[in-house]
Amino acid sequence: MVIGIDMMGGDYAPVQAVKGVKAFQERFPSTPLCLFGDESILLPLLHQEKISLEHITVVHAPEQIGMHEHPTKALKEKPNSSIAIGFGWLSKGKIDSFMSAGNTGAMLVGTHFSIKALEGVIRPTISTIIPKLDGGAALLLDVGLNADCKPELLNQFAIMGSVYARVMLGIENPSVGLINVGEEETKGNALAQATHPLLKENKQIRFIGNVEGRDVLTGKADVMVCDGFTGNIILKMAESLYDIARHQQLSNPYFDRFNFENYGGTPVLGVSKPVIIGHGISGEKAFLNMLCLAQDMTNKQVMEQMSLALAAQS
Amino acid sequence: MVIGIDMMGGDYAPVQAVKGVKAFQERFPSTPLCLFGDESILLPLLHQEKISLEHITVVHAPEQIGMHEHPTKALKEKPNSSIAIGFGWLSKGKIDSFMSAGNTGAMLVGTHFSIKALEGVIRPTISTIIPKLDGGAALLLDVGLNADCKPELLNQFAIMGSVYARVMLGIENPSVGLINVGEEETKGNALAQATHPLLKENKQIRFIGNVEGRDVLTGKADVMVCDGFTGNIILKMAESLYDIARHQQLSNPYFDRFNFENYGGTPVLGVSKPVIIGHGISGEKAFLNMLCLAQDMTNKQVMEQMSLALAAQS
Numbered sequence: 001m002v003i004g005i006d007m008m009g010g011d012y013a014p015v016q017a018v019k020g021v022k023a024f025q026e027r028f029p030s031t032p033l034c035l036f037g038d039e040s041i042l043l044p045l046l047h048q049e050k051i052s053l054e055h056i057t058v059v060h061a062p063e064q065i066g067m068h069e070h071p072t073k074a075l076k077e078k079p080n081s082s083i084a085i086g087f088g089w090l091s092k093g094k095i096d097s098f099m100s101a102g103n104t105g106a107m108l109v110g111t112h113f114s115i116k117a118l119e120g121v122i123r124p125t126i127s128t129i130i131p132k133l134d135g136g137a138a139l140l141l142d143v144g145l146n147a148d149c150k151p152e153l154l155n156q157f158a159i160m161g162s163v164y165a166r167v168m169l170g171i172e173n174p175s176v177g178l179i180n181v182g183e184e185e186t187k188g189n190a191l192a193q194a195t196h197p198l199l200k201e202n203k204q205i206r207f208i209g210n211v212e213g214r215d216v217l218t219g220k221a222d223v224m225v226c227d228g229f230t231g232n233i234i235l236k237m238a239e240s241l242y243d244i245a246r247h248q249q250l251s252n253p254y255f256d257r258f259n260f261e262n263y264g265g266t267p268v269l270g271v272s273k274p275v276i277i278g279h280g281i282s283g284e285k286a287f288l289n290m291l292c293l294a295q296d297m298t299n300k301q302v303m304e305q306m307s308l309a310l311a312a313q314s
Numbered sequence: 315m316v317i318g319i320d321m322m323g324g325d326y327a328p329v330q331a332v333k334g335v336k337a338f339q340e341r342f343p344s345t346p347l348c349l350f351g352d353e354s355i356l357l358p359l360l361h362q363e364k365i366s367l368e369h370i371t372v373v374h375a376p377e378q379i380g381m382h383e384h385p386t387k388a389l390k391e392k393p394n395s396s397i398a399i400g401f402g403w404l405s406k407g408k409i410d411s412f413m414s415a416g417n418t419g420a421m422l423v424g425t426h427f428s429i430k431a432l433e434g435v436i437r438p439t440i441s442t443i444i445p446k447l448d449g450g451a452a453l454l455l456d457v458g459l460n461a462d463c464k465p466e467l468l469n470q471f472a473i474m475g476s477v478y479a480r481v482m483l484g485i486e487n488p489s490v491g492l493i494n495v496g497e498e499e500t501k502g503n504a505l506a507q508a509t510h511p512l513l514k515e516n517k518q519i520r521f522i523g524n525v526e527g528r529d530v531l532t533g534k535a536d537v538m539v540c541d542g543f544t545g546n547i548i549l550k551m552a553e554s555l556y557d558i559a560r561h562q563q564l565s566n567p568y569f570d571r572f573n574f575e576n577y578g579g580t581p582v583l584g585v586s587k588p589v590i591i592g593h594g595i596s597g598e599k600a601f602l603n604m605l606c607l608a609q610d611m612t613n614k615q616v617m618e619q620m621s622l623a624l625a626a627q628s
Binding site for chain 2: 148190214218230232235236248
């Protein structure tokens with residue numbers, strides 16, 4: 001297993017990316033890493049941090065895709081960027097996973113064009129961890145990849161989310177809730193109303209009904225599904241709680257858990273290999289946790305298990 | 315001006331409703347109130363609380379609509395319920411506003427059939443107050459009346475919300491934001507993408523662009539517009555912060571402001587007279603604040619001002 005990482009993506013790259021690599025190496029000294037970025041910048045930093053290059057390959061990528069560049073255009077015009085080269089290596093099987101805290105759009109477009117979706121997946125998705133009030137974590141998806149969704153899509157998110165919750169979060173037989181505006185089956189917008197019966201009939205998941213806005217943070221369901229528009233609003237509102245608690249000078253373990261750095265980044269689900277998209281403001285801890293997540297996803301073969309569950313449903 | 319109130323609606327009615335009336339009467343002893351409910355229950359309670367009946371009319375309504383009854387059916391089958399009779403009085407002009415903490419659906423159906431929408435209003439809406447982190451309040455709408463929306467609807471919400479923010483919240487020239495998944499104009503689901511240009515061209519509002527989930531609580535915009543599905547999720551998530559802070563034993567002025575009782579209830583906007591829908595778990599403070607809100611809305615003629623703004627836009 002080789003983990004690939006874009007060292008140039010994100011507001012605090014490459015310095016914080018290098019620190020993340022160092023922290024990861026201290027924990028897992030023999031996991032092979034492949035670092036994509038400008039050699040002339042990276043090598044001195046790696047040297048300075050006294051990082052052993054025994055299990056590290058540095059792949060020179062002289063170009064960078066900026067945070068606000070148009071994804072498709074940037075990938076086409078900058079074939080020597082760290083993201084473009086990284087995806088090239090991923091598609092050729094020279095690395096087993098790839099991650100970046102850089103341009104999210106470029107990461108998604110790169111994923112789309114370089115690796116396959118799992119068989120039967122209509123659209124890949126992205127998820128986020130939502131800390132539960134009484135401990136543990138829930139999974140929310142989609143959080144922005146698919147702003148407009150059809151009911152069949154949400155039904156697949158429920159399956160992929162359930163597998164992820166079981167395999168990666170260690171939740172046995174996770175419960176699934178549909179984000180909705182009321183408890184009754186008939187509640188909701190057209191999408192939620194049409195999705196409810198699909199989830200109810202889906203034998204691959206343990207559906208417990210609707211979850212309302214007030215249930216999102218309290219952990220009524222282990223997996224919460226919704227369209228990417230709603231999910232993105234919830235995600236960013238939840239993330240803001242960490243900053244709000246700090247602004248209010250509250251030191252509170254629950255609100256501290258909303259620090260996105262704890263979770264590293266969000267993996268793209270429904271594709272053949274782990275691709276992890278980090279926050280633009282990722283620091284050392286976030287990079288470390290992204291690397292750990294990639295290693296964990298590969299070791300636990302979460303994608304393969306999703307594939308099996310999706311096949312069983314169809 | 316006569317304020318009408320359903321004394322039987324809500325989990326803690328009529329006892330808490332009576333206490334709310336008492337508290338209101340202490341502040342505004344000469345404002346005429348009209349109380350709808352079962353006389354045999356209400357009169358002893360009013361007597362017990364030593365409430366003067368000089369400016370109070372008790373209207374006997376022997377039936378009650380339960381919290382989970384089907385709205386249309388219940389209104390038809392229970393013509394002597396407090397909600398049905400209350401709306402009868404409102405439609406006849408015997409009261410100037412009406413409120414209840416009871417069955418929300420029945421309140422909305424009752425509004426629809428008993429009073430007119432303002433001229434030009436495609437669909438009435440409901441809103442909520444979102445406390446801003448640095449003080450003051452923002453208005454979010456729609457929060458559940460219109461789960462599926464068209465762009466024209468959101469454009470009207472922006473106008474109605476701006477008038478409400480100016481007249482009722484005292485915000486001069488309020489800024490309007492579109493709830494969305496990113497800052498760029500082109501971001502969003504189909505609805506948000508189609509709404510953005512309408513808001514941009516709307517001369518009745520001060521549009522400042524998109525607001526993301528992370529901006530909802532920090533007060534980037536004074537008025538935030540979205541479809542009722544998204545808005546309802548945000549509303550209930552925001553409300554849950556009060557309970558979460560209490561659960562975490564945090565005593566914090568900012569999180570305390572999420573106590574819905576501070577705001578009483580949510581007025582239906584875009585109709586000819588104030589109708590206020592309270593929370594099912596309303597207590598004395600919520601009833602008091604609902605009564606104050608109804609009085610304030612009538613005194614400030616907010617509906618008339620909305621009517622003018624809507625006419626100016628069309």
